[in-house]
Amino acid sequence: xxxGEETSRSTAVLGLSEKVVYYAAAVFLLVTVVMLFVSAGxxxxxxxxxxxxxxxxxxxxxxxxxxIFAELLRTIITVVEEREIRVEPFLIVGLIAVVxxxxxxxxxIEQSLGTPDFNxxxxxxxxxxxxxxxxxxxxxxxxxxxxxxxxx
Numbered sequence: 001x002x003x004g005e006e007t008s009r010s011t012a013v014l015g016l017s018e019k020v021v022y023y024a025a026a027v028f029l030l031v032t033v034v035m036l037f038v039s040a041g042x043x044x045x046x047x048x049x050x051x052x053x054x055x056x057x058x059x060x061x062x063x064x065x066x067x068i069f070a071e072l073l074r075t076i077i078t079v080v081e082e083r084e085i086r087v088e089p090f091l092i093v094g095l096i097a098v099v100x101x102x103x104x105x106x107x108x109i110e111q112s113l114g115t116p117d118f119n120x121x122x123x124x125x126x127x128x129x130x131x132x133x134x135x136x137x138x139x140x141x142x143x144x145x146x147x148x149x150x151x152x
Contacts, residue, residue, distance in 0.1 A: 019080060026076045033069045036062050057107060064100045068093050091139045098135065102128050 040062040047055040075089040105128065109121045 022076050022080050026073055029069050029073050029076070033066055033073075036066050036069070040066075057103065061100060061103065064096055064103075068096050071096070087142055088139065091135055091142065095132065095135045095139065098128055098131050102132070 040059050043050075043055055043058040043062065046058075050058070071089050071093050075085070078089070079085055102125065105121055105125050109118065109125065112118045112121060
């Protein structure tokens with residue numbers, strides 16, 4: 001066997017292995033999304049135990065997590081189909097994650113009025129707000145500089 005054939009065969013095996021890894025990751029993400037849907041449904045059924053606000057916040061947290069996983073799935077599809085990694089999905093995942101944390105901190109702030117944790121939570125909220133602005137700016141700049149060939 002010639003060296004060129006060996007390289008070509010090795011490249012084909014590595015390419016197939018890469019696809020197997022991406023498809024396995026996609027399956028795990030899908031299973032996780034299904035579990036999150038079931039968990040969100042269970043949280044909705046606990047409205048009498050937890051109260052409407054607590055149940056709504058828990059469901060919202062899980063729905064935002066589902067959006068994160070959906071965006072990661074979209075990234076896998078893009079990598080497999082177009083063989084390139086884009087930055088936008090990661091910025092969107094970061095933005096959703098920061099919004100999730102902002103919701104958690106906001107609830108914690110309400111519960112920590114008058115405690116020593118209150119000031120640190122306000123600082124965290126300020127940092128998270130700055131992070132939202134930075135990620136939004138990065139997303140805007142990326143969308144302006146990246147050609148929009150394919151519709152999403």
